[in-house]
Amino acid sequence: MTKSWVSVLVALAVLAGFAIGFAVAIKINLATADVYLLNLGSVGDWVSGIGALAAVLVTLWLSDKQRRENTEQLIVEQTSRQEGLLIKMVSSGNRPSLVTGLHIGAEGSDKKVGLSGTHFLAEEFPVGRIDFGELISVLVGDQHRLQVARLVAKTFGSEFTGLRLVVTTSLGRFYKELDPIFVEGISRRLRQEQQSLEFSTLNK
Structure with a gap:
């Protein structure tokens, strides 16, 4: 939850608490109701104060909304195909993405x-600015699956669990679970290579 929304909730809680407490106090002791009302000032002052508080809350909400919208936003999709892993990125934020x-x-x-x-991708990076609604696609070729599998196993171990696709931009990073079909494919290629090596060793 953002700081702006915390401020809004605190302000509303204080206002509601005061109103409830005041109502309970009057109900308990009706004889002092006139004293309370006289000390509260004019109705116009209270309306003005509540209006000022509402204006502050609205300003905080608009500021938080603008801050969240004025950032890079990417929709990342992955599709395992016969020719490899196709990665699509669509810019969905007000700020262009690089x-x-x-x-x-x-x-x-x-x-x-x-x-x-690397040679895994035909496209060179950075791929250029992506404006709102624009799409770019890159392909990790099927011929590179075994090489990718070797590097993944060397870097993270041969379990191939918890793998994520990381898209970096000029202002941040976006994470997406690596396509399970692709993960199974590179894992299978690595197992096949290991089995082939074991078979070759036994037949020497």
């Missing part, structure tokens, strides 16, 4: 396996 890199990461680890800047 995609600077693609990596494979893992939960709880700062390590990464680079996809961009």
Whole structure:
């Protein structure tokens, strides 16, 4: 929850608490109701004060809304195809996005396996500015699955669990669970290679 919304909730809670407390006090002791009312000042002063408080709350809400909208936002989709892993990125924020890199990461680890800047992708990075609603697609070719599998196993271990696709931009990072079909595919390629090596060793 953002600080602005915390401030709004606190202000509303204080206002509601005061109103409830005042009503209870009058109900308990009706004889002092006139004294309370006289000390509260004119109705106009109270209306003005509540209006000022409402204006502050609305300003905080609009400021928080503008801050959240004025950032990079990317929708990342992955599709495993016969020719490889197709990665689509759509800009959905008010601020244009500049995609600077693609990596494979893992939960709880700062390590990464680079996809961009290697021969795994035909596209060069950064891929350019993406305005609202625009889409870019990159493909991790099927011919690179075994090489990717080797690097992933070397970096994160051969369990292939908790893998994430990391999209870096000029202002931040976006994380997406690595496509399970792709993960199973690279895991299978690595197992096949290991079985082939074991078979070759036994037949020497």
